Amino acid sequence: MALPSYTETRYRIWHYIYIAICTFVFFFLIAPLFVIFPLSFNAEEFLVFSEGMKNLDPDAFSLRWYKDMVYGTKNPWGLAAKNSFIIAIFATIGSIILGTLAALGLSSRHMPYKGLIMATLISPMIVPLIISGVAIFFFMAKAGLAATHTGIVLAHIILGTPFVVITVTATLSGFDHSVTRAAASLGSNPVNTFMKITLPLILPGVISGGLFAFVTSFDEVVVVLFLAGLENTTIPIQMWTGLREQLSPTILAVATCLILLSTLILVSAELLRRRSERLRGINR
């Protein structure tokens, strides 16, 4: 952002103020995440930087809390991680199937009451989570699914489908429908056309919607707090309990792992977005 040489001094000053503000905001956004890294390697129990850490003394750092996270006898993280992954994977599969089908229907120009149906389908994203939590809890309690994995998976499908519907609808908006007609005219049946033609083209949208659904489920705590029993504890619930009771360095070790996971998801989402834009021929 070099300024042209003829810029007047006062605009020059404004420009530097602008850059300073932007730097501050970027710092504000990203810096909090980086506090967690060093503190999770703290050899001591306190959540502050010890003198040893400030002097980069190797003895002040340790993997103690990571060991505690994995091997700690009283730690529920193993069960929580297992539950979280099982629930998130099934919720993602459910969201992808239901969401993609619905998006295909919604993108058809023959769809009646499109606006109303779209509003209904993405309502779980708009309604505050606490209200969704109360409503879903009432349903699951009545259906006898409270405190079961099935109940939580269904709840997360409700919360995850709007993301799939939105991303797949967006992918389909640039979709050239003549290719499916071409396939049909060449004698392909609808299922075959979908599997061979449509699906590969909309796949980036489906997967990125799936990533959203996965993260939503993996990170969801409000609804799970209403639904989960002791057996269905998840990582977010354990973190929530830990943060409420006592902030221990083990939580920071878990948090570090979660940041690494989200970095992985961010990279895949970015790659998918670019691939999708390339496939749809959007050039920037």
Place this chain on the structure above:
Amino acid sequence: MSSETKQILTTDGIPLEVSLKKAEKKNKIRAFLLVAPLLLFLIITYIFPIGEMFMRSVDDRMVTNMLPKTFKAMEKWENLEELPSEEVYRAFYEDYKLLVENQQHGKLGQRLNKEKNGFNTITKKLFRQIKRKKIDESASLKEQINKIHKRWRNVEFWQAIKRTAPPYTAAKYLKGVDMYLAADGSIAQVDEDRRIHRILWLRTLEIAFFVTLFCFFMGYPIAHLLATLPMKYSNLLMICVLLPFWTSLLVRTASWMILLQQQGIVNDFFVMIGLVADDNRPEMMYNKVGTYVAMTQILLPFMVLPLYSVMKTISPSLMRAGKSLGGTPFVAFWKVYFPLTIPGIGAGCLLVFILAIGYYITPALVGGASGTLISNQIAFHMKTTLDWSFASAMGLMLLTGVLVIYWIYNKLVGVDNIKLG
């Protein structure tokens, strides 16, 4: 020329119009069938339960079902300032005896106690008299019941029973805004020192408004920078926005809890630059400050992303044109660039506002007592007091507010224009 000759026929002899309509209908059904599974699923597991919340919030049929004879007899009770007739007393006695036999009388006492303080005591006294078989059913029940406790002779308690007669009530909604139905049926305010809910509503609005404002003032410059920088730099900076966006909410809240604690880094920094004394570190967590700071950082990406997607479409030549026509950079920005970004501002602000107004986790962890919002109150009634009908009523009041905002959002921006990532 007759109408038949005008008709175009397909090869199999059916009029083209009919054939097209048939195909159209088939396509409609096919599209609908694709949407149907998700729509049905959501209606059953989500939309109906929200309707059930409404039923639960206004439902007051418990008493209506418990005292059917009483309410029937009370229809004839005309002068409400005088004690009801023997008939009403007898009907109430019969209803209550049935409840005692089914061991439901405790629930009635508790419910009536909510309507009028002190009711539980006198229904328990009546219960004991019935258990000891001290009531002579052939004599006047009015005299006998009145003798049990002086409150039975107080007409206000009978009025309280009558008030519970309607099967539906708006009492929970009134309670949500610190009002109640007074004895004479009018709506009254609760005492000033007990108006906690109105404070919570106002605080929720205040926090949501200021968080939106902070997000806007912080998000606008960086969205602009991201949209105007060359791709290779902006992609790198975009990570600063997207990484927090994809990171667990609890992780981000945890990092703020570490930063803002009294011995935390922010306080260390303030001490270092001499802003505060080391022995007088300010409390920045468990109050409004913590809620503001953490929520702003957490919701900022939701402001930046819609702004960015709008700014990306604005051609830089427009600004150059504005400047070349004699505008200073400020005028060019204000008259040309800013108006073009208004759709993005609307989208970002409404998105952040809707999310902030229903926030629960972050305020509960860093908010303390003065930073909690309406959602925390709903959760409190769901989990601690178990007053589910009140929680439902408050939830629906919040939902109504959000839907109004959503409706405006839809009018201004269109739901289809929501962009993710």
